[in-house]
Amino acid sequence: MDTPIYIIEETLLRRNLKLxxxxxxxxxxxxxxxxxxxxxxxxxxIFREYxxxxxxxxxxxxxxxFEKFGAPAHTYSPAYTDDExxxxxxxxxxxxxxxxxQYERFHQRAKTVSIGLRVNPxxxxxxxxLYNPCAPGTRFGVTADKLPEQLPADMEGxxxxxxxxxxxxxxxxxLTHIEEKFSRWFPQLKWINxxxxxxxxxxxxxxxxxxxxxxxxHKRYPWLKVILEPGSAFAWQTGPLISHVVDxxxxxxxKTAILDVSFTCHxxxxxxxxxxxxxxxxxxxxxxxxxxxxxxxxVNRKSANCEFTYRLGGNSCLSGDFMGFWxxxxxxxxxxxxxxxxxxxxxxxxxxxxxxxxHPAIGILHEDGHLEVLRRFGYEDYLNRMD
Numbered sequence: 423m424d425t426p427i428y429i430i431e432e433t434l435l436r437r438n439l440k441l442x443x444x445x446x447x448x449x450x451x452x453x454x455x456x457x458x459x460x461x462x463x464x465x466x467x468i469f470r471e472y473x474x475x476x477x478x479x480x481x482x483x484x485x486x487x488f489e490k491f492g493a494p495a496h497t498y499s500p501a502y503t504d505d506e507x508x509x510x511x512x513x514x515x516x517x518x519x520x521x522x523x524q525y526e527r528f529h530q531r532a533k534t535v536s537i538g539l540r541v542n543p544x545x546x547x548x549x550x551x552l553y554n555p556c557a558p559g560t561r562f563g564v565t566a567d568k569l570p571e572q573l574p575a576d577m578e579g580x581x582x583x584x585x586x587x588x589x590x591x592x593x594x595x596x597l598t599h600i601e602e603k604f605s606r607w608f609p610q611l612k613w614i615n616x617x618x619x620x621x622x623x624x625x626x627x628x629x630x631x632x633x634x635x636x637x638x639x640h641k642r643y644p645w646l647k648v649i650l651e652p653g654s655a656f657a658w659q660t661g662p663l664i665s666h667v668v669d670x671x672x673x674x675x676x677k678t679a680i681l682d683v684s685f686t687c688h689x690x691x692x693x694x695x696x697x698x699x700x701x702x703x704x705x706x707x708x709x710x711x712x713x714x715x716x717x718x719x720x721v722n723r724k725s726a727n728c729e730f731t732y733r734l735g736g737n738s739c740l741s742g743d744f745m746g747f748w749x750x751x752x753x754x755x756x757x758x759x760x761x762x763x764x765x766x767x768x769x770x771x772x773x774x775x776x777x778x779x780x781h782p783a784i785g786i787l788h789e790d791g792h793l794e795v796l797r798r799f800g801y802e803d804y805l806n807r808m809d
Contacts, residue, residue, distance in 0.1 A: 449636035459653020538579030585619025663765035684736035
């Protein structure tokens with residue numbers, strides 16, 4: 423295709439889903455899909471073969487769970503609003519409050535769902551503060567010192583989110599803090615949700631450790647249902663974003679290949695985290711210096727001048743819409759493909775139309791080799807955002 427496109431590969435998606443379903447069965451826990459990382463609802467029939475519920479953080483996500491996935495959502499929001507709350511409840515099976523004040527305001531209107539409270543163990547190993555839900559001053563959750571000894575009668579669960587693409591060893595250390603802070607309330611609960619960030623489909627993730635941890639947890643608290651709600655784990659390594667070179671410009675000896683996609687519009691985590699994506703067939707040049715003006719790494723001019731080495735630039739007007747340097751096996755020409763690997767999670771859900779730049783198309787590569795284009799985007803989509 424000449425247009426940029428995200429392609430999710432059904433074979434790889436099913437690989438992840440089979441592993442997740444296996445972990446859930448062996449650990450006797452429920453693992454549900456977090457829409458904040460992946461929400462391609464046209465793939466939900468595949469998901470329904472392996473999982474039975476999803477997690478939402480807004481009215482739109484809760485409606486999508488109910489209407490498109492076909493099951494009420496496990497819903498959490500930092501702050502529910504009066505005009506949306508009743509509809510959110512109607513689309514939910516579980517509803518978690520972020521604060522005791524939100525609980526007091528709304529819980530009488532949530533009698534049809536299982537009510538939970540988000541708690542903050544004041545411990546997380548997430549290094550990037552932007553993604554650390556337990557950073558000092560966080561707006562997420564209630565600390566142990568603010569909880570009453572006797573929880574309200576209708577409060578049935580705790581929700582605790584501390585991870586971001588983390589390993590089982592991190593969860594093991596975090597779980598110690600969670601139990602130290604909150605286990606005295608466990609006898610009053612029916613369920614506990616350990617949130618997302620459990621990247622169990624990553625190759626180096628210790629799946630056996632996760633399973634044994636959860637089995638041991640059940641022995642200590644056999645009455646508690648355990649829920650995990652990863653997002654990235656479902657769509658991890660399931661497909662690329664295919665872009666094309668539209669121009670090559672040079673300044674001060676630095677060659678930039680300008681693409682028909684944008685980092686700020688289509689791959690925002692690359693700038694926010696930040697991290698360097700893998701580019702198929704290219705070598706990322708890692709040695710560098712810190713560019714203080716952009717607060718991220720750049721490489722020195724000597725490295726940038728290597729033959730067939732290019733900085734990759736997006737097609738928006740944002741000055742910082744570029745990433746690192748990559749060495750290609752040949753000179754890049756207009757029309758050449760540049761393929762970003764592993765671009766399905768936290769991309770389509772976070773894209774925006776800054777500058778009126780269209781979203782890449784979305785496709786699924788079926789197991790029989792047929793590429794089905796699920797959605798194309800254009801001018802009308804931009805207008806609807808402004809309507």
